[in-house]
Amino acid sequence: MSKIHVTTKINGDPVEYLCEPDETLLDVLRDQLGLTGSKEGCGTGDCGACTVTLDGRLVCSCLVLGAEAEGAEVGTIEGMAEAEALHPLQQKFIEHAALQCGICTPGILVAAKSLLERNPDPTEEETRYWLAGNLCRCTGYDKIIRAVMDAAADMRKAS
Numbered sequence: 001m002s003k004i005h006v007t008t009k010i011n012g013d014p015v016e017y018l019c020e021p022d023e024t025l026l027d028v029l030r031d032q033l034g035l036t037g038s039k040e041g042c043g044t045g046d047c048g049a050c051t052v053t054l055d056g057r058l059v060c061s062c063l064v065l066g067a068e069a070e071g072a073e074v075g076t077i078e079g080m081a082e083a084e085a086l087h088p089l090q091q092k093f094i095e096h097a098a099l100q101c102g103i104c105t106p107g108i109l110v111a112a113k114s115l116l117e118r119n120p121d122p123t124e125e126e127t128r129y130w131l132a133g134n135l136c137r138c139t140g141y142d143k144i145i146r147a148v149m150d151a152a153a154d155m156r157k158a159s
Contacts, residue, residue, distance in 0.1 A: 008069040010035070011079025019066035025059075026050045028066035029076060037077035037106040041135070048134030051107035052076050058114050058133075077106035080113060088151040088158075089113055096147035100138035108134045112148045120156055124149060 003018040010033065019028050029035040029052070038061055041049030045060040052061045053075035054068075080087045089112050092098070099105040108131060115122055115130040122130065127148050128141070136144065 004067045004070075006067055006070045008072055008074060010074045011076060012073075017066070021065070021067060023066045024062050025052070025054075025064040025066045025069055025074070026061035028069075029061060029074075035076050035078050039103045039106060041103055041107075046135070047104070048107040048111065049104050051110045051134060053110065053114060056114075058111055075110065077110055080109060087113065088155050089116070089148065092147040092151040092154070093144075096143045096150065098139060098143040098147040104134060104136040104138075108136065108144060112151075115148070116152055116155060120152060120159075122149075122152060127152075 001021055004021055005016065005018055007014070007016050009015065015033065017028060017032050019032070026038055026040055029038055038052055039049040040062055041047035043062050045063040048060065050061040051058055053059070054064060055072050080090060089109055093105065093109065111131055111134050115127065119126065124145060127145055131141075131144070131148070
């Protein structure tokens with residue numbers, strides 16, 4: 001099998017890589033590009049630990065082929081902070097102790113950021129529904145939801 005040349009943007013930066021036709025985007029991100037924030041939790045798209053955005057849409061990177069990123073814009077957890085400043089969601093996750101082992105946290109943060117970009121004032125029910133594809137086995141969900149809701153309120157005040 002010959003490798004496929006892919007030209008894409010990851011977190012706003014142009015990136016080129018070679019991948020096997022059956023290599024997942026998750027494997028490319030982690031193994032080739034050193035972007036290890038996205039985690040493999042299940043490998044079947046059921047847990048959300050590997051959530052990234054692909055052209056603005058949330059996807060499980062374990063279910064997307066690396067070749068499918070050709071010409072697309074990929075957003076990962078590594079692109080969330082601005083230089084040394086944490087994104088408000090990241091800061092609120094720390095303040096609310098909304099993380100423990102960290103396997104699910106990157107995917108939840110990417111999904112929550114996507115929610116707040118679409119809806120800066122979500123209800124708790126909308127937030128829980130939006131994050132339903134991201135499973136956490138350590139913290140439970142109340143601290144996560146409180147952190148997202150608190151970040152949303154701060155982000156609305158700041159804009």
